[in-house]
Amino acid sequence: MNTLVIGSGGREHAICGAFYRSKRVLKIYCASGNAGIAEIAECVNIEPENIEELLKFAKNNAVDLTFVGGETALSLGIVDKFGAQGLRIIGPNMSASKLEASKSFAKDFMFRHNIPTAKYRSVNSTREALEISQSGEFGGEESPVVVKADGLASGKGVVVAENRAEAVGAINQLHNLAGKSAAKKIILEECLFGREVSLLMFADGENFALMPPARDHKRIGEGDTGPNTGGMGTITDSTLLSAAQTEQIINEIIKPTLKGCADEGFPFRGILFLGLMMVDAVSGQRSGVSSKENSEPPSAAANSQLQPMLLEYNVRFGDPETQSILVRLKTDIVEICDAILAGTLDKLPISWHEGSSATIVLASKGYPEKPQTGAVIHGLEKLQNDISIFHAGTSKNENEEFVTSAGRVLGVTSTADNLQEALDKAYKAVKNISWDGMQYRRDIGK
Numbered sequence: 001m002n003t004l005v006i007g008s009g010g011r012e013h014a015i016c017g018a019f020y021r022s023k024r025v026l027k028i029y030c031a032s033g034n035a036g037i038a039e040i041a042e043c044v045n046i047e048p049e050n051i052e053e054l055l056k057f058a059k060n061n062a063v064d065l066t067f068v069g070g071e072t073a074l075s076l077g078i079v080d081k082f083g084a085q086g087l088r089i090i091g092p093n094m095s096a097s098k099l100e101a102s103k104s105f106a107k108d109f110m111f112r113h114n115i116p117t118a119k120y121r122s123v124n125s126t127r128e129a130l131e132i133s134q135s136g137e138f139g140g141e142e143s144p145v146v147v148k149a150d151g152l153a154s155g156k157g158v159v160v161a162e163n164r165a166e167a168v169g170a171i172n173q174l175h176n177l178a179g180k181s182a183a184k185k186i187i188l189e190e191c192l193f194g195r196e197v198s199l200l201m202f203a204d205g206e207n208f209a210l211m212p213p214a215r216d217h218k219r220i221g222e223g224d225t226g227p228n229t230g231g232m233g234t235i236t237d238s239t240l241l242s243a244a245q246t247e248q249i250i251n252e253i254i255k256p257t258l259k260g261c262a263d264e265g266f267p268f269r270g271i272l273f274l275g276l277m278m279v280d281a282v283s284g285q286r287s288g289v290s291s292k293e294n295s296e297p298p299s300a301a302a303n304s305q306l307q308p309m310l311l312e313y314n315v316r317f318g319d320p321e322t323q324s325i326l327v328r329l330k331t332d333i334v335e336i337c338d339a340i341l342a343g344t345l346d347k348l349p350i351s352w353h354e355g356s357s358a359t360i361v362l363a364s365k366g367y368p369e370k371p372q373t374g375a376v377i378h379g380l381e382k383l384q385n386d387i388s389i390f391h392a393g394t395s396k397n398e399n400e401e402f403v404t405s406a407g408r409v410l411g412v413t414s415t416a417d418n419l420q421e422a423l424d425k426a427y428k429a430v431k432n433i434s435w436d437g438m439q440y441r442r443d444i445g446k
């Protein structure tokens with residue numbers, strides 16, 4: 001069959017890789033892809049926003065199955081439009097995509113369905129946001145508070161403010177995005193402390209199948225310092241969640257979410273990504289925050305030991321979680337797509353390679369503020385084939401050499417029996433690769 005993958009990053013390289021391993025795929029198209037993806041797929045120069053062109057392409061090229069990588073096309077209703085023409089496509093429809101496209105919609109949904117999450121206020125103006133931040137509702141002058149823009153903002157719409165002064169700065173900063181719809185509404189949220197886990201699943205509207213739990217590393221600097229990025233590395237490891245915690249997440253978050261979607265008329269089909277905070281209610285206060293200021297325990301977390309709280313939904317695969325997850329997938333991805341579309345995920349056993357995986361992201365000089373591009377990448381030919389390289393931002397120069405073309409450039413992924421081995425393997429491979437100004441975190445998975 002012919003497949004079309006939509007997107008151009010490391011995530012889409014990993015998705016194309018899974019289709020490449022499928023026994024049932026003859027031809028992979030990727031819109032718009034990158035220089036690494038071009039080695040296993042035919043790249044087509046159509047952007048994810050251009051749904052009419054994608055539709056035309058799929059029809060003219062006998063595409064049997066389309067897989068949407070990112071949120072942009074989903075929030076624009078690509079699934080509704082392909083579906084209306086009888087084309088098979090994996091992803092949630094436009095209504096279900098609002099779980100990611102509008103943070104206030106998602107928070108209201110979580111409250112309607114009693115899903116544990118941080119308490120919040122959603123307001124329509126900077127003035128109201130400033131008033132609430134001054135009111136003491138989210139704590140005193142020195143209490144942290146989270147400020148979010150409502151809409152899609154490519155990871156730039158969330159500020160975890162350490163205190164009230166920073167919150168005021170963040171509100172004004174998000175207001176400056178005002179031309180963009182992302183900042184029309186502002187959300188103020190209780191700040192939770194704990195350990196973050198990404199839990200992804202395949203969903204067919206009713207049934208779901210969990211993927212191995214993953215952890216992203218969002219800050220640019222080691223020890224989780226500096227500005228947020230698109231993600232500097234991920235691991236998958238079974239110890240990220242115990243069986244009891246997984247059970248609790250299924251009962252308190254996943255089942256109510258899938259039932260809520262179905263009851264509200266938008267059964268969720270596709271990939272659902274839970275951004276979770278495992279809140280330690282006893283020691284759940286960050287050092288440096290005085291216990292006086294923080295004497296209110298985080299709402300639902302009170303008196304329980306490790307309470308899973310939902311920070312956010314994403315309605316798609318994560319980047320770079322996908323790179324670490326899909327290298328462990330044994331089942332043919334086409335079988336899974338068929339089951340998602342047929343509503344038969346409960347009948348399909350999905351198997352994963354045992355052990356752990358790690359992805360180290362290699363980024364350009366100046367990322368995330370001002371990434372410099374055009375540097376020639378050295379050393380890719382030295383890599384052993386037990387390492388996967390996922391291209392995120394590469395192109396080729398006139399000498400047919402790979403060059404950097406964006407902030408995040410490559411993901412170096414390995415699998416092993418345990419996390420330490422996976423990390424050692426990935427970091428050893430990283431040592432072979434270089435370009436002018438290449439940067440990466442040396443503490444992924446630590």
Ligand code: AMP
Pocket residue numbers: 118146155158160189190191192193196218275311312
């Ligand atoms: P989101 O886009 O909602 O995932 O937010 C991006 C990041 O901000 C998350 O991965 C967390 O690190 C942080 N964050 C979001 N909401 C909260 C919260 N209520 N408390 C603490 N950290 C948060």
Ligand code: GLY
Pocket residue numbers: 216230231314317318319320321
């Ligand atoms: N890695 C987080 C995301 O894809 O949103």
